[in-house]
Amino acid sequence: MKRINAMILLVLLAAGSAFAQTWSADKAHSNIGFNATHMVVAETYGEFKDYEITVTSKSEDFNGAEVSFVAKTASINTQNERRDGHLKSDDFFSAEKFPELKFTGVLVKEGGKYKLNGDLTIRDVTKKVSFDVVYKGTVAAFGGQKAGFKLTGAIDRFEYGLKFDRTIESGGLVVGKEVAIVCNVEINKNK
Numbered sequence: 001m002k003r004i005n006a007m008i009l010l011v012l013l014a015a016g017s018a019f020a021q022t023w024s025a026d027k028a029h030s031n032i033g034f035n036a037t038h039m040v041v042a043e044t045y046g047e048f049k050d051y052e053i054t055v056t057s058k059s060e061d062f063n064g065a066e067v068s069f070v071a072k073t074a075s076i077n078t079q080n081e082r083r084d085g086h087l088k089s090d091d092f093f094s095a096e097k098f099p100e101l102k103f104t105g106v107l108v109k110e111g112g113k114y115k116l117n118g119d120l121t122i123r124d125v126t127k128k129v130s131f132d133v134v135y136k137g138t139v140a141a142f143g144g145q146k147a148g149f150k151l152t153g154a155i156d157r158f159e160y161g162l163k164f165d166r167t168i169e170s171g172g173l174v175v176g177k178e179v180a181i182v183c184n185v186e187i188n189k190n191k
Helices: 002-019 083-088
Strands: 021-025 031-038 042-047 051-057 066-073 102-109 113-121 125-141 143-155 175-189
Touching: 021 042, 051 175, 102 125
Parallel strands: none
Antiparallel strands: 021 051, 021 175, 031 042, 031 175, 051 066, 066 102, 102 113, 113 125, 125 143, 143 175
């Protein structure tokens, strides 16, 4: 009887893992972006150009999917080399000392809406975060499958040691402490 139960358990585990699908970012159709307030009155947009995203899902609607993200901090791009150099310095990402920022988490469907909950690590500081996600759907295209998502949320950069705190004459921060995260991600199902 123990042998039959063990065999049933193995079959169930194999069936569950057989359905697990792994997906990777289609970088030509994705962007990992952020906005930060500049001089109190404007916003500056930036993104990371060098990154990897892996999504492993056992469900067709991605409920419960495991998400892994790694970005090279030196790949930050705000369309301004001087600013990018400052962001790579110790005032912000300290890209030489901390070459990667990382996220691991789980995509959860709650009443028709999605949340991505997990751990974000910047400069070796890890904090729990939660992002709103819009699942745009899945399509068959060009001999494969694609899925799309839009992720939004915000973090407090000071909590991660992004410590630049210069103020302007009126007292506001040159760079706001809250950073809005806006990511549009298209993923391809791995074959």
